[in-house]
Amino acid sequence: MTTRITALFALALLLLAPAARAELRIEITQGVSEAVPIAVVPFGYGGDGRPPLDIAAVVDSDLASSGRFAPMDRRDMVTRPTRPDEVRLEDWRLLKTDIVVIGEVRPADDGRYDIEFHVFDVFRGEPLMGFSLRAAAGNLRGAGHRIADMIFERLTGVPGVFSTRIAYVTVDQVDGRNRYRLWLADADGARQTAIAESPEPIMSPAWAPDGKRIAYVSFESGVSRVFVQEVATGRREVVSGRPGINSAPAWSPDGRRLALVLGGVDGNLDIHVVELGSGQVRRLTRHPAIDTEPAWAPDGRSLYFTSDRAGGPQVYRVGLDGDAPRRVTFEGSYNARPRVSPDGEQLAVVHNDRGNFRIAVFDLRRGGVRVLSDGRQDESPSFAPNGSMIIYATREGARGVLAATSTDGRVRQRIATTEGDVREPVWSPYPQ
């Protein structure tokens, strides 16, 4: 009985924790000039009282955050249709909007909700898509993201990433001690939750390809070790705790192996690959220089990594077959922390741009490099799973904050958070 009360009390404390209300806020600092005008009409509600969540607002804000759409202010909507037969396209033509989205939410028999939505092309005068989905009351926000993903893909040809999540690390001070936390949040910054906390550094989070596990480095025992944690249960295990450095985990595309960096007692950092099933370790590089920050090519047959074997840090590529590593980046004195785009054609790096550390993208097929950010200390680039955006860490005064840029450099977002100094954002894969 007592234990049960204690458990309930602990649960209540968890629910009351202020962290639950922490939020990220996305602001577009630069959008495309030809952003498509779109009207997301508030969805109708077929139940009693008020709908549990304003789903249209979630869709509206997702599409706006992409920088490729310019949603209409609700106050400018002359009519608010909720069913296809109520839509009069000439009204919307006068309001100079290209696309109209309408929808309706109805309670279903099983306690969940049915959400039906329709998209119209105003100028062509025709329906573009219609879809119905069912969601639990607790996941109407998720349904909104899913709808935004479908609309985005129908209109741009590229799958949306509004249903994905980001992981990141914060540090702040509590009672004079550092507090490092690893967080997860929806791609729009909502539903932020801390999944690990320590007075010692936490770094280098990496999503498993199934989006259900995260590998990271923790110094909680006074030395660096690599952990793998199950997101849903919080259960975790040490996958590498050898003497010396254990760091920079990166999942193979099949999720069965983890590339990481081991230093040993003599501190010579080299790239290794651990089979997660057997724990068997294979050494991939053997060089007295610093070899670190491995990233898998999408085909899983080679890895990119940072090495300063030629002096300053540059990116190299090594095959799993044990061939000698080959240098990939030549422009600039500092290119580190490579991340490969989902199509394998671009490499995002931290690049020294005339004394500033910025995010740059190397075109692996045609050659050439483009600087995408404009900060002084930008770091940790991570591709969205559709390859369209890169999230990274930058500084605002003394604080670390997050920012994102489209891979073509046309759209820029600033992501504000209430939680301390933020770093190391990593974009999740598509939900499964």
Next chain:
Amino acid sequence: MSLRKLALVIAGTMVLAACTPTTEPEAPGEEREAVGGRDDGLVTQPLPDDGSFVDGQPVGGGVGAGEADAALVGHTIIYFDFDSAAIRPEYSESIAAHAANLVEDPGLMIRLEGHTDERGSREYNIGLGERRAQAVRQALMLQGVSASQVSTVSYGEERPAVTGSDEEAWAMNRRVEIIYLR
């Protein structure tokens, strides 16, 4: 006192004599501020067995040989140039003093913590911090310290001694801290 330590002490006394009394090579005022400013619970400590100094102030005895030695051992932070793990010549005496200490008492254990400034990528900085800690470890081992007495850890840019994004802050953060474990 071993011959090696005696030689060090004499060398140390000569160095002190050559300096004006208030000038020391590593600007100890700044150094102490950096140590005191740490908020992670780790504190650098004077050696328990040479207790003639507390916070660098003599408590017993006058100007003497032991004092110079302890002053050198009291230097527990070694600073580095940008993107470099080379130990600057000004630290060779204090490293020699630590080495002499460790050789004399093989039961002593130290932990070398390598750090970098905040610029560049985090994992590469873990590598750079480790390279700095290993440079100090090698210097100690060259002077006869046993490998088993010295462990290393690199925090990269994760635990800065001072906050700030200017040359001064960066210079204070590129460091190896020598932590006596016993």
